[in-house]
Amino acid sequence: MYEFSPTDEQELLMEAADQFMDSCGFDEEYFKRCYDEHRVPEEYYAALKESPFGTLGLPEQFGGVPVDQVTMMLVQERFFRRNFPFNTPVLQIKDAQEFGSEEQLRKVTEALKTKAMAFSLGISEPGAGSDSTCIASTATRRDGKVYLNGTKTFITNAAYCPYILFVTRDLDNPNPYAGMTMWFVDASAPGITMSPMQKIGNKSAPICEVYFDNVEVEESDIFGKENNGFMQLVKNFELERISIANQSLGQAEYCYLTALEYAVTREQFGKPISSFQLIQDKLAEMRVKIDNMRFQVLQAAWMKDNGKSTQVESGLAKLYNAREAFEVCDMAIQILGGLGYTEESPVGRVWLDARMNRIGGGTDEIIIKSVGKELAKAEAKRLNRR
Known part of the structure; x- marks a missing residue:
């Protein structure tokens, strides 16, 4: 196929x-x-x-x-x-093209001339992680202006990006999914403050808590359509998850290749440790996992190229690859022994970084829930055709 x-x-x-x-x-x-x-x-x-x-x-x-x-x-x-x-900047340009105004698209492309990313995503809040229906940030209209208030947390590269997409929710809307709106905001605007947060990994992509205190914006700063923020948010989930799955694959490959070279050159008991069956078992298992991970990525990418929905496949690729990558990285540390647990070896850093992919872009649990729901729905539809 x-x-x-x-x-x-x-x-x-x-x-x-x-x-x-x-x-x-x-x-x-x-x-x-x-x-x-x-x-x-x-x-x-x-x-x-x-x-x-x-x-x-x-x-x-x-x-x-x-x-x-x-x-x-x-x-x-x-x-x-x-x-x-x-x-x-493919996804950022894609979002700005599809949802942004001409002026917002201009700002994004201008920022990307000097920055790796133009905007951060202000979605997660202290009380709204996986459940975005609990977003409590608000937009209040007063005297021809709009005032944004709320606290965002775990916002990647917020202090680096010149803009932030700030998501608010109409707390009076009976449908929480239909009340979300995205705002394209200058990250240096008065009323915005940030507090760095310390992570155990992915430290080259720092995160912050971001506080909006009566941040004044214009109606024209709406990114996309009012109350359509949730649908805009999930629009590129499939591409994002395929990319995360691919990053997990690359992390696993790096650790595997590092461990393989070490096993062939490291001698104990008068012979390379690659000659020991327990090390061989790990190397073989790592290679099998990596080959399976690559198929998950390429299958989802091929389906995307051919106009097929990858809601299930992109979710499964991210779920499987993030889990298996962490195991492969862990096996690599075991093969490297004490060296793998020191800062002298990048494998330990990759091991910490790999763990993040089971959280960011949709936790394992959320993906299992959404994929399981789609699988059951497809089977029910098939049975009804009989």
Whole structure:
């Protein structure tokens, strides 16, 4: 059903990705420094932006090179498997094109000339994590202006991005899903304050609590349609989850390849530890998991390219890959032994980072709930046809 052998063009792109990483001048020491300093690797992203990969997947009118999702996933994987970040503004441009005004699209594209990301997503709140119907942030109209109030939490790159998409809810609307509105807000606007939060991993993508205290905006700052924020929010869930699944795949590959090289070169009891059956068992299991993870990603990407719904497949890919990646990273630490548990080895850092993908973009539990519901619905529909 699926043919995933890379084309000649895809092979050339992946080779070019390797050449970029070899010659860009950014190494493990640089990324570790950014990680320890809790900052976005801006210098690297600036170099990536100047390369052909910085605009990969963008429409031509934005100076991009349109590619299908399978190609995008293959290139992303190439970066992730070498522990290089890979961030393109495809989804942000896509959102601004589809929902934003001309002025908002202009601001996004202008910001992306110097930034890796134009806006952060102000969705989660202290009382509203997976259950977005509990969002308590409000928009109040007064004297021809709109005033935003509320607290957002776990907002990734809020202090880095020049804008924030702030989600409010009409608390009087009987349908909580129908009362959400997105606002495109300058992150430096009066009334906005931020408080950094400390994470155990993913430290190069810092998070903040963000406080809105009577932040004054205009009606024209609505992003998309009023009361349509929830539908806009879920619009790109499928692409986001495929991308997260692909990141998990790359993290697993990096740890596997590191552990494999170590096992072949590390000697104990007079022989390489790769000759011991318990180590061989781990290496074989890691490889099986990685091959299965790659299929999950490419299947979902292929379906997306062919106009098929991937609501189930993208969810399953993220669920499976995030879980298996963490196990593969954990096995790699076990093979490396004490070295794997030190800051000398990047594997420990990747292990911490990989754990996040079971939370961000939809927790395991939320995905199981939504996928299970869709599977049951499809089976009920099939049975009713009899």
